Amino acid sequence: MSVVRRSEIDGVQAFWVDSGRPTLTASLVTRQGMVDETLPTTGWTHLLEHLALHDRASGPLHVNGSVSLLHTRLDAHGPADRVAQVLEALTGWLAEPTFDELAREQSVLRAEAAMRGAGEVSVGLLWRYGAGGPGLSGYSEPGLSRADAQALTGLAQQTFTRGNTVLFLDGPPPEGLALHLPDGALRRAPAARPCDDTLPAAYLINAGITLSGVLPRSVAGTVLPHVLREVLTAEFRERDGGAYAPWAHYEPVDDESAVVFAGSDANEALLQSIADRAIFQLGQVAKGVFKSSLVTDTVEQLVQAMTDPYNLPGLAYRAATDHLRGDPPVDLEEVLEEYRAVDLDAVVESAAAMRSSLMVGIAREARWTQEMPILGMPSGAAMVDGRGHRSLNFPAHRERLVVGREGVQIGSAKDFRTVRRDEVAGMFVYPDGAREVVARDGWSINVEPTLWSAGAEATRGMDAMVPADLHIPMLARGPDRVPRPMSFWRRLHHLAQQGNRRFWVVAAGLFLLWIAILVVATSVTGRVPVGGVIGGLAVGAWSFLRERKRE
Template structure:
């Protein structure tokens, strides 16, 4: 998903659905999954069943069943509507913006708009034998296995986009019940141990000792060849948010400043070693990712050696790296302390152009600036700008409403009904934004189209009372 441009997001997921439909009648267990950097087709069964499934998927990728396209578009929409909000998504947008590793946090805007030619071209580019890895557990590859995939090239994960000028940083989510932190650290076994240590500390302090959180925890997830994300979170009741944020930040910082005991690290390493040995597929799948990322495979012996090298100082070093790169999401309006910088909540500048007043002016003092380079909204000290050259997607409603999403993750909604002289705004924006980045939206009910909220009397009175 990190390779998809926002306005066409969902094309890889659609291909995965179409390919699996071609082999869905097989009686043994099969599945598929798309994440930021990989698309996975998985099966379990007898050797011949495995061979037939893999061969069928590869045939389907070269000749997708486009007669199924309308149905799978509906299936994808149904899947999206039933998906619960993912805690990490706001953190991805604030860190990466609306591109690369931030794009998966957005709706699949392209669903229902992909043409067979676009889908086929995307499949030919990415689903090639040079960009694929086969993983087998439980035995060697079936002798009858034949895979019909075209030649291509190995495609590395994209360089990360960035919307965060400095770290450690924070932002507030007034409706959120969690405090969460995401850090970017170098990939290592010590970083895995750090994530487990942080999760243990949060569970011990926030749940067992303070009783202010039900399910605090932390995780380690590979991003690409170089780095991984460490994600820590804790839930809590609104009346406990101030205490929750304070305790969470204190123990998050503590793992960066004070080394764990030898006993803690020894136990964590033991558990990591046991988990690796108890899951034979984890090493194989890990090496598949390494192959795709252009890294050398790691054998069991080397993995054991890396575990043996983990000590309190190595974990403390990761803790310092995690704290320095951290992005914290605070519930409500709770502030995490002086060590964290506020993430930008507005743009640094505005465009030059025509200035429109609110239809509710002077009661509403907000201004809209529309120029040849982009659009800005100014409300008091807050400015939000989306330049046309950095617009990743523009949602377009038939009534003229437009929402521009910039590469930095800032979005700006333009409702012609809310601006004096705004009747030409929709046409102007449609001409300025590249056509392939315009996402048509369905007709809105009349009562969902925003209207001015003030009366003529209120506006006249406000003018008379102006200093």
Template sequence: MTTQHSEVAGIPLLLGPALDGRCAGGLTFRVGYADETLATSGITHLTEHLALHFSDPTKLHSNGITGANTTTFHVSGTLEEVVTFLNEVAAALRDLPLDRLETEKSVLRTEAARRGGPADMLHAWRFGARDYGLASYAELGLHRIGREDVAAWAARWFTRDNAVLWLAADGVPDGLDLALPAGRRHPAPAVEPWLAPGPTHYLGRDGVVAASALIERSTAGRVFVSVLEQALYRELRQVGGYSYSPTASYEPLDRSSAVVYAFADSLPEKQDAVVGGFVDVLAGLRLGPIADDDIVAAVNRLRTMLDHPDVATLRLPADAVDLLLGHDNLTDERARAELDAVDAAAVRAVAEEVHASSLLQVPRRAIDWAGYVEAPDYNDIAVTGTSYRFIEEPEAQVTADATGVSVGTPAGSTGVLWSDAVALTTYPDGARTAIGSDGYQVHVEPNLLAGDTTALVAAIDAGVGSRPEIVVPLPARDPERIPAVSEPPAAEPKKRTEEATGPRWAQIAATVCGALALGSLVFFLWGLIQHFTDDGAASEELTRVLGRGLRALLLGGLSVWFHRIGQGRKPATAPA
């Protein structure tokens, strides 16, 4: 059965049959994090949470998803449960429970603490700190968004003209009450990478190799990704044993663009081999032969999805997104025909397209040897004005003026112009972080800079004075978390015996008495040995031997006494 098109309460409807008698449905809106700014990031996610305040996923299979350019509320269950859920979502969007604003912010911060992947910075390196690049950043807007902001956001984006309803049910059910306010269909943000074209890499965390590439949406692109995943698994898992779960995926971005992702994990001692194998696989698909068996397997995998008896229903969420993005959905017949037309030449053409925009995250060391230039660590923006040097790095300094703020080092400079700034975070202790649309940032910690930095902080605040919408006040930090210049290790206390402070004659006397005592001791011991080994020794001889021992004891005592005087210390007792 094919998808039917209709309309409910002014909202376009995509209708497919129920799955084994179980219904499903959703409302999808053309708004996501790419429509936000860094200073308002999180506002769509917050709106989604507020709209679902009534929902209990432990009792009903329902949820909300905020993506790059769409937000979806979906549910599955009985027909009555689906209708009730959709009606409650629409009612909540009409009148959000703004009294729950701070509660839901707290929930989102907790959720954010559990989020984050090994290759999140791929988005920021490609797109900067705007639109699709915001996936790499924390939801800073949660620190400044108020009730009026959320209410205005919902009124602008969550309207009937910016939505699509999709249902897996045997007909349009009665009782739907989806009266949303009127608005307009918003086009998706333009896909405008900040990163220059050409194969590029940057250094990331250990144990992870990841890649992304921007390509045109196509059936051949989907086949390429399947072939890529097969090749990565074969080379890195089966042959080399370097990686446990190498994967690849294809994700549509807007009506005409898609992103190819690839990922491979590894142990630290194996990651160089993973990097080499990863690069070799990508190069092989572009320059080497592509096995027909790999293409056939990839095509068959995609064809299996098309041949599923419930394919029309299973595709409803994706079809709703494409309808909002303005992408023409393929009929089953056309999709099969395009699959049949994919050959090695088509896959190689996609491989070339991937190579031209490839961005790799690699651990430890650069891969210039493979033709991937390293992404720039500095954006070469430097402003003039009064400079403040780092205490622990005197060769580096921070400068701010009416045009921006920059940090300069012997290796290069990075700056943010106020006209291009997308956020300025502020702490009560004076710390500031300016972030530009290209994703480069300048962080200022007054405690780490020499001199009085009051004027520096004032210059930064004045620079964005005309743009209060980008200022994000952050809560006070624990004093122990505020960076400070490390104190040098304390010198070890000087030992009392390191330096003699007494008279020189006493030091000499101590040395002479010590030598004489040692000599007397030797003669004393030798006499004892002779006395007890010579049976005829006289008693007078024994007396002389004992006299030597007494002399050795007396001289030793004098040596100790003179030594204490020579060290500048008063003897504890006088010698007898």
């Protein structure tokens, strides 16, 4: 039962074990994932997975699918003959897809993305890798709006091929099984390229803490998250009672590297110390200052799980994914030997690699003393020649927008944030004219034409600056979500809140203007306009208080 068998079915490599079960589980695994997309094509692979599986489950036959960073899975479980039928139907559809349900599935995936949100791992990958490769998992598949039948057909025929897909089964392949995929070569995973940030560094999140770091893919690397979870659980849950569920995760990002995450929720009291203590605990693991039994216990648990007959199909699945990585399959004894060889030193080495590339996601309200920069969009001197636009909220906001042929920038004086044309990963295009241009490092500039002088011209300039194939249409926003310029009194109130001396200049100017009007009115009428004095004071006070209430 522990032997992984290998077959070839219509040019597709199949890996299987004989589990002895009366039913059959099968997975078509393709070397195509989120890392292979771009910002304008995010969600296309997920869309193909949904369309391929739609309406194929019935009775005892269950189907499911998933898209990870590196792979796409199409799963089926049930009677062997029914599984064979659905595999033939799936591969036939992938070879010649149809798109009658395209619009509906696009809507379904938008709803799924809105419900799912971005988790700690996706957010961490976005901060580390920006708007490309593994970082694309941090977006809510905005490229769905660009998908059409022609583009999706091309993607399916390029990626779901005999050489780029493997079949995993937990029993012998059904007799006469046919797989109808087109010819094609194995497509290796692109190398994950992190942003040019100086590490260690921190970024702000909504709750708790997240630690992450890059390390070479290895068996010891898969053991490290188990150790970190136990260390953080002992520190924050067992010792303090300030956390419910410390967690850790191992995420391969290409053929050679993985990112290990570890984090925890935290109550208000724990937030005062969790950052310093979590970083300290990682440092202790990287020095080998922790219970060595955590390593031996973890290895024993993993070995026990792998030798459980119910888990043996996982060995065939590993052989299948190893093949897509270009590695030969290994048998159970080789896998067990790999895990039994993991010792304290191997885990310490993995933890040290994680620590050297550390990124920390920390709750906004947390306190910490670590000398670690918080990541922010780089800024500097003006770099773009083009049409300038003044903020309609001047003088409360004194930034200027510049849109040129080579880029867009927002800022003032010598502090401009810039996205250059040759750095653009994509641009979100809203029907109301709003634009958000995203650089490959994930930083972006958002332009609301309603807030800038000649805003419509700014929109046209950005549309011309960004190549059309990087435009990403977005759904229409409700009128209440389109920002409007501040009223005059609100701008004045904003200046006052900032303690800005311009407030006093403007206020003094208005006061002198009012006095001048009163003087002129008095000289013309021969008497002081008491009603005008009282009315002016009343209107001014009412307007100011109304805007303050809105704030």
